[in-house]
Amino acid sequence: MKFLVIKKETLLFFLAVGVVLASISAWFMLKAGDTAVFNQLSKEKIREIHMVTAEFKTKMKNGKEIEAYRWDPGTISLEKGEKVRLFISGINGEEHPFYIEGTKIKGIVKKGEETVVPLHFNKEGTYRLICEVHGDRAHNGPMIAYIVVD
Ligand SMILES: [Cu+2]
Numbered sequence: 001m002k003f004l005v006i007k008k009e010t011l012l013f014f015l016a017v018g019v020v021l022a023s024i025s026a027w028f029m030l031k032a033g034d035t036a037v038f039n040q041l042s043k044e045k046i047r048e049i050h051m052v053t054a055e056f057k058t059k060m061k062n063g064k065e066i067e068a069y070r071w072d073p074g075t076i077s078l079e080k081g082e083k084v085r086l087f088i089s090g091i092n093g094e095e096h097p098f099y100i101e102g103t104k105i106k107g108i109v110k111k112g113e114e115t116v117v118p119l120h121f122n123k124e125g126t127y128r129l130i131c132e133v134h135g136d137r138a139h140n141g142p143m144i145a146y147i148v149v150d
Helices: 002-032
Strands: 047-059 065-072 075-078 083-089 095-100 106-110 114-120 125-131 144-149
Touching: 065 125, 106 114
Parallel strands: 047 083, 075 144
Antiparallel strands: 047 065, 083 114, 095 106, 095 125, 125 144
């Protein structure tokens, strides 16, 4: 009989732990916002898009080097409500800290590493993926990709 009582308490303990963990993960999901982030642990089949950081470089007749950085491909398309996993491989350039306009998404792409960005837009429009280091022509950019949602 005593054994049974302990077992019930243990069960209640694990139930309580489960409730607390579920609440914490729900809080994190809500905190992340619903416009452009979704649960990465989900098992559902999600389309993948692969992008790289590219550099165009040349030497002028006078010996001066000029260069420009780009995301490649520079434009990607998503359906409204579609869930996509964007893989960005850092090829050229040491680091590209980025953000996506109109969302809470930001991150960094480093040379030799892959950054995975979950995308999910509930509003149509064109969202710009902007590199903070190469944001305009004066900084060897603009390193901006267009995410078209329709
Ligand atoms: Cu960059």
